[in-house]
Amino acid sequence: MTAQNELPDPPHAHEPPHTHEPAHTHADEPQHAAQGDFSRLLDDCVHCGFCLPTCPTYVLWGEEMDSPRGRIHLMRQHEEGAPLSLPMVEHFDRCLGCMACVTSCPSGVQYDKLIETTRAEVEREHPRSPKERAIREAVFRLFPYPRRLHALRGPLRAYQKTGLERLVRRSGVLERLSPSLAAMERLAPPLGKAPRLPERVAARGGERRATVGMLTGCVQREFFPGVNAATARVLALEGCDVVIPKAQGCCGALSLHSGRQDEARAFARRTVEAFEAVDVIVVNAAGCGSAMKEYESLLADDPAWARRAAALSAKTRDLAEFLVELGPRAPRRPLPVTVAYHDACHLSHGQGVRDQPRALLAAIPELTVREISSPDVCCGSAGTYNIFQPEAAAELGDRKAGDVRVTEAELLVAANPGCSMQIATALGRQGASIAVAHTAEVLDASLRGRPASALRGRGGPGGRAS
Known part of the structure; x- marks a missing residue:
């Protein structure tokens, strides 16, 4: 087996994944139908408060406008014509999009769809400060691109090993410069060597039980390569041939959950193409798996991709979900x-x-x-x-x-x-x-x-x- 080559970057955020495909803009979206659906989804909330104990920001601050029902109230105001004021945007930005409220809601309110639609509106309509724009652009031009993350590994490893990390943290210089930059620095995990997986890992221990595609991800691939290696070994030991497509890139999860819908659609189309040849796709990152299962709705209004996206969503499985469905064979x-x-x-x-x-x-x-x-x-x-x-x-x-x-x-x-x-x-x-x-x-x-x-x-x- 040959070593996996470095993956190419997905296209720029606002470019289509292939030069033969026209750019897909907001003007192409059926906005009026979406607005009608949005209004009906807002009506589902009866403001009962069952969501409050599980909402992280309400748990922290006890503020009504930082709860799901409070944000739904603000969404209704905007839907009825109120402009996106700075305080309104701040309440939307403070939502984690964790969906705990969806699980706890007795009325079946689809808050996840409401907040994703609202975030897309915020990205279209709300002018952020130059500092906010700079941080956001830096994040979205780095994290969804494995090759760019890979280029960061060497300098980051040197930074961690030389002791400069401790010096910078003691100085507090990043906190004064930007709390967001300081957060990125603190969150970076300790880095070791990053082994590359082959394009195919053969099943072990007897008859092959399944052939599965494996998503390597962006942050998972570059910051936690041991997780991907362990995933491939476990699948192989359980009798699966593991296919790791070279053409895969970012699945679009960060973009989708941040209201950058055009960007998410471009990443989704590329992922659909990369995995169409496999019957099952196994994902070991929760956010990625959730996003890929949403492709069906994300590309539902795109005639060229809707059926293909629905097929990919249907065959996407979290690693634990798939292993339980498959059943154990290898001895524990x-x-x-x-x-x-x-x-x-x-x-x-x-x-x-x-x-x-x-x-x-x-x-x-x-x-x-x-x-x-x-x-x-x-x-x-x-x-x-x-x-x-x-x-x-x-x-x-x-x-x-x-x-x-x-x-x-x-x-x-x-x-x-x-x-x-x-x-x-x-x-x-x-x-x-x-x-x-x-x-x-x-x-x-x-x-x-x-x-x-x-x-x-x-x-x-x-x-x-x-």
Whole structure:
């Protein structure tokens, strides 16, 4: 097998993924139909308040306009003609888009669709300050592009290894320059070598049971390569041929959940093309899987892509979801470790995948799973939220880290790179020595008979010891 080559960048945010395809602009969208649907979705909310205990910002501040029903009230005002004022935009920006309110709502309010539509309106209509625009452009020109992230790895590793990291943090210079830049620096995981996966990993242990495509992601691929390697090994040990398309890039999750719909559609089309030849797509990052399952609605009004997008959404599975559907074949070896499992919002609320990761962990001999209190309250990562709203995100991260520490677990298990970075950073602030791993890495250790110390001694998914 040949090593996987470096993937090309997806197209620029406002360019189509292929030169033969015309650019898809907001003018192409059926705005009036969308507005009618939006109004009907607003009507579903009866303002009962069942969402309040699970809304992270309401939990933090107790402010009505920073709750789902409060934001829906503001959406109604805008829908009826009120302009997007700065205070209104601030309340929308403070929403994490965690979808806990969707799970808790007895009326079936589709708040996720409401906030995504509203964020697209904000991006179209609201003039942000030059500083805000600069930070946002930097984030969206970097994180969805694996090659750009890869180019950052060398300088970042040197920064971490030379001790400059500690010096900069003590100085507070980044906080004074930009809290968002400081947040990005703090969240960066410790980096080791980044092994490249081959384009195909053969099934092991007998007859092939399935052929699956595997999304490598952007942040997952460059910052947590050990998670991807463990995912491929677990799938192969369970009898799957794993196909890792070279043409894949960003799935568009960050863009989709931030209101950058044209950008998200361009990334989605490229992803659809890259994975059309496989029957099942396995995803190990909660936000990515949630976005890919939304392609059907994202491209529903695009005649050339609607059917293809729906087909991709239908065959996308989270890793835990797929493994439970497939059933175990490889023997589990004992792993004497106590773990706390964290529910990533885009996995539990966005995809309804809650029991499957717990079932996989519970099936490992000698492993004990402990529950974290307030599991429905977001950790504060939420895609780019911990960069654009660093103070609120840090408060939520500290709450989650405290809940993790109460479990007295030796290892925190999470299924999303953003959550892993966010909670690991908060645990570090509190001086806790709890390591963080992905579900795939725990399974990989059990299937290969590796010691629990290999997981406990780690600083985070795919990283070196802290």
